[in-house]
Structures are given as C-alpha cells and as structure tokens.
Amino acid sequence: MEFHAYLIINVTLIISCFIMSLFFLFLPLPQAEGLRNYCVSLRFLALAYLSLSVLTVIDLLAGRNILSCPLNLIAISLQTIFFAFSLINLINRKFVHIGIVSMYIAPTVIFIVLFIFFAQQWGNPDFPGQANSIRNCNHPTLLLNMTFLLFCIIQLIYLSVLFILEARKYRLKLDNYFADTYQLKLRWVQYLFYGAVAFCLLVLVSLFFASVIFTLIVTLLNALFYIAFGLYYIQYPRTYSTIAPIFDTTSAVYGNEADTSRRTLSWQKLRCTIIADKYYLCPDINIEDMAQYLKIGRSTLSGYINREENMSFHAWINRLRIDEAKRLIITHPDYSIAQISDTIGFSEPSNFSRQFKNITHHSPLEWKQKQRRSNKE
Numbered sequence: 001m002e003f004h005a006y007l008i009i010n011v012t013l014i015i016s017c018f019i020m021s022l023f024f025l026f027l028p029l030p031q032a033e034g035l036r037n038y039c040v041s042l043r044f045l046a047l048a049y050l051s052l053s054v055l056t057v058i059d060l061l062a063g064r065n066i067l068s069c070p071l072n073l074i075a076i077s078l079q080t081i082f083f084a085f086s087l088i089n090l091i092n093r094k095f096v097h098i099g100i101v102s103m104y105i106a107p108t109v110i111f112i113v114l115f116i117f118f119a120q121q122w123g124n125p126d127f128p129g130q131a132n133s134i135r136n137c138n139h140p141t142l143l144l145n146m147t148f149l150l151f152c153i154i155q156l157i158y159l160s161v162l163f164i165l166e167a168r169k170y171r172l173k174l175d176n177y178f179a180d181t182y183q184l185k186l187r188w189v190q191y192l193f194y195g196a197v198a199f200c201l202l203v204l205v206s207l208f209f210a211s212v213i214f215t216l217i218v219t220l221l222n223a224l225f226y227i228a229f230g231l232y233y234i235q236y237p238r239t240y241s242t243i244a245p246i247f248d249t250t251s252a253v254y255g256n257e258a259d260t261s262r263r264t265l266s267w268q269k270l271r272c273t274i275i276a277d278k279y280y281l282c283p284d285i286n287i288e289d290m291a292q293y294l295k296i297g298r299s300t301l302s303g304y305i306n307r308e309e310n311m312s313f314h315a316w317i318n319r320l321r322i323d324e325a326k327r328l329i330i331t332h333p334d335y336s337i338a339q340i341s342d343t344i345g346f347s348e349p350s351n352f353s354r355q356f357k358n359i360t361h362h363s364p365l366e367w368k369q370k371q372r373r374s375n376k377e
Contacts, residue, residue, distance in 0.1 A: 005216055010060055013223040014053045020230045021049035029237060032244070037096060038236060041089040044101060045233065048082030049226065051075070069145055069207055070115050070124070076152050076200050077108040083196040083229075084159040087189050090236055091170035093247055104155075111148045118144050149204070156200055163193050173246040175312035176302050179285045179321075182351045184243055188232050195225055245288060267304045270294055280320045281345045287313045321345060322359045325352070329368050337364050 024046035029035055055075050062071075081104045089096040118124075118141040125139045167190060174181040202218045274280060279293055291298040302313060309316045321344045328340050335343075341352035356364050 007060070009216065009219045009223060010056050013219065013226070014056050014060075016223060016227055017049040017053040017056070020226070021046040021053065023230070023234075024049065027234060032237075032240070035237060035240060037089050037093040038240070040098070041086040041096060042233075044082050044096075045086050045230070048079055048086070049230070051078050051082075052226070070111075070148075072203050072207060073145065073148050073152055074108060074112060076203055077111075077148075077155060078105070079196065080152070080156050080159055080200055081105060081108075083193065084163055086233070087193050087196075088163055088166050090186065090189050092166050095166065107151060107155075111144075111151075114144055115141070115148075149207075152200075152204070156197060160193075160197055170246075172312070174243070175314035176306070177246045177287050177313065179280070179314055179317035179345070180347055180351065181314050182348075182354070184239070186239065186243075192229050192232060196229070199225055245286070267308045270296070270301075270304065271308075275320065278324070280317050281324065281343070283345045283347065285317065285345065318355045319359060322356055325356060325364065326360075326367070329364065330371060333368070340364065 024042045027042060029039060052075060055071050059071050081101065085096045085101055085104075115124075122140045124141050171181075171185060174184055178184060199218070199222055202221070206215055206218050273294065274290070279285070279290060282289070287302055288298055291301045294301065305311070305313050305316050311319070324344050325340050328335055328343060332340075337353065338349045341349040344352070346352040346355070353363055356362075356367070360367055362370065
C-alpha cells in the first residue's frame with residue numbers, strides 16, 4: 001500500500017515536472033528589454049524541473065536503494081542553484097547569466113563524475129542513519145557523499161544569504177522610486193524561496209531517517225510545491241511592467257540640469273514647492289514623476305531626499321501624507337477612513353491604515369478618538 005502511494009506520488013511529480021519544463025521552454029512572453037533575463041531564468045527553471053523529473057525516474061528504477069542518497073544530494077544542489085538564481089533574477093535582472101550559473105553547477109557535475117568512478121571502484125554503502133552504516137564510516141564513496149552533503153549545506157546557506165541581500169537591495173530600490181510599494185514587494189518571491197529552502201532541508205533530514213511515511217509526506221509536499229512555484233513564477237511579467245523603472249540606473253533629466261546645478265539648487269526651495277502644491281498627494285506618484293515636475297534629475301532628487309530628509313522617497317512621501325491625514329481627521333471629523341485614504345493618494349484604505357499605524361503607532365480611528373479626548377480635557 002505504501003509502495004503504491006509512493007509510486008503514484010512520484011509518477012505525478014515526474015509528469016507535472018516534465019509538463020512544466022516544456023511550458024517554461026515555450027511560454028510566449030511580451031517583447032520587452034527587461035524580460036530577456038526572465039526568459040533566461042525560465043530556461044533555468046525548465047532545466048530544474050526536467051532534472052528533477054529525470055532524477056525521480058532514475059530513483060524509481062533503482063527501487064529506492066542505496067542510490068537514493070547521491071540522487072537526493074544531486075537534486076538538492078541543482079534545485080538550490082536553479083531556484084535561487086531564478087528568483088534572484090526577478091529582483092535583480094542583471095545578476096543572473098549563464099556563466100555564473102555554470103560556475104555554481106560545476107561542483108555538482110564533478111561530484112557526479114567522482115561518484116560514478118568511486119561506486120565502480122569501491123561500491124556505494126548505506127548512508128549514515130541507515131542500517132549497517134556505522135561499520136562503513138571510512139568507506140571512500142561514503143566519505144565522498146558526506147563531503148558533498150557538507151557542500152550542499154554550505155551552498156544552501158550561502159545562496160540564502162545572497163538572496164536575502166538581493167531582496168534588501170530590491171526593497172531599497174522600490175522605496176526610493178515608488179510612494180506606494182505594498183503591492184510591489186513581491187512577497188511571493190520570498191515565500192517561494194524560503195519554501196524551496198525548507199524542502200531542501202526536509203530532503204536532507206530524510207537522508208538520515210529511513211521512514212517510509214516521512215518520505216511519502218516530503219515527496220507529496222515537494223510535488224505540490226513545484227506546481228505552485230511554476231504557477232506563481234509565470235505571473236511575473238504582469239508585475240514587471242510596473243517595477244521596470246527601478247532597474248533603470250540612468251537618470252532622466254528634465255530641463256537643463258547642468259545649468260540648474262550651477263545655480264546650486266536649494267532643497268528647502270524644492271521641498272516648499274512640493275508641500276505648497278501638495279504634489280505628494282497625487283495617486284501612484286513616483287520619483288520620476290516628481291523629478292519631471294520639479295525639472296531636475298531623478299538621481300538628484302533621490303539624493304536630496306536620502307541626504308536631507310534621512311529617509312527613502314517612499315518613507316518621506318508617506319510621512320507627508322500621514323501629516324495631511326491628521327489635519328483632515330481634525331478639520332473634517334465627518335470624513336470616513338476610505339475618504340481620507342483616497343484624498344491623500346492611497347490606493348487602498350488598508351494600506352493607509354497600515355502606514356498610519358507604522359508612523360503614529362495608532363490606527364486612524366484610535367488616533368481620532370485620542371484627539372477627541374484631548375480636546376475635551
């Protein structure tokens with residue numbers, strides 16, 4: 001019964017991964033400069049899904065014997081690389097290229113070659129944690145497997161740190177370009193990455209615990225995760241059209257910025273213009289629009305805000321908006337939260353309430369009630 005369940009789950013995994021790999025290879029995409037790297041990452045994912053499908057077939061044909069250990073290690077290494085770089089590509093499209101991915105795959109290829117040679121020369125004993133493994137602790141093939149296991153763990157940690165650093169850089173770029181970033185943070189990218197890491201860890205744990213039930217659970221979760229991952233990943237082009245400007249490192253110039261810089265622009269004057277005209281209340285405002293309005297370069301404006309206000313564009317605009325919200329709550333007590341949110345430029349009342357609480361440590365309603373009590377006193 002357990003074998004039949006295991007067989008069904010693995011066959012499902014093989015078929016779904018194979019179909020998804022073909023889908024990634026032939027998925028039609030809009031013609032956009034920034035989506036070229038996304039196309040490359042789809043090819044990486046196609047290789048990841050295809051390699052998992054092939055490794056699962058080999059595992060089934062081997063009958064879940066001692067080949068399971070090296071096959072799992074190879075799968076962990078390849079999936080970590082392909083998933084990490086595919087997801088990093090979404091938040092830093094200039095980071096991923098064939099050369100760097102090939103460099104990371106090389107140790108796995110070397111391990112495969114060495115394993116084949118070692119297994120032919122000395123055989124392939126059970127992995128630690130499995131039966132009769134203690135007496136084989138000095139076996140050359142087992143030592144090779146343990147060495148590559150250590151490499152997989154180090155690789156997993158390194159790529160996790162690399163992803164976290166790139167995710168921080170992406171959020172910083174968002175905050176320095178958009179006023180409203182909540183829908184653009186691509187949290188699903190982080191969830192997918194941490195999910196991939198979790199499954200790699202589960203597979204590592206399964207190497208030491210020869211439990212059929214545990215293996216069934218890991219395999220089932222793995223199959224579901226791969227399907228979910230693919231479905232989320234192919235939706236990225238819809239988001240890219242919005243976030244594409246943050247990847248542009250060139251700063252557009254409006255007017256004659258060379259002459260403007262000679263006049264030594266005063267941030268206080270620019271700030272007064274923004275506040276007096278209440279330009280920060282415009283819905284969907286971004287730093288490019290504001291730079292065009294002020295007739296200065298985007299990088300110049302970003303530098304002013306970062307240096308003089310000591311915060312990102314996103315944080316500064318939201319602080320100005322919340323100050324305006326406070327004024328409206330006092331002067332127009334009949335306004336609803338939705339009305340205030342719409343008036344000060346937020347696309348969603350829930351996001352307005354979230355930003356209001358982040359700055360004041362009170363929800364809009366709590367702050368309003370607090371002001372009423374203060375007035376009565």
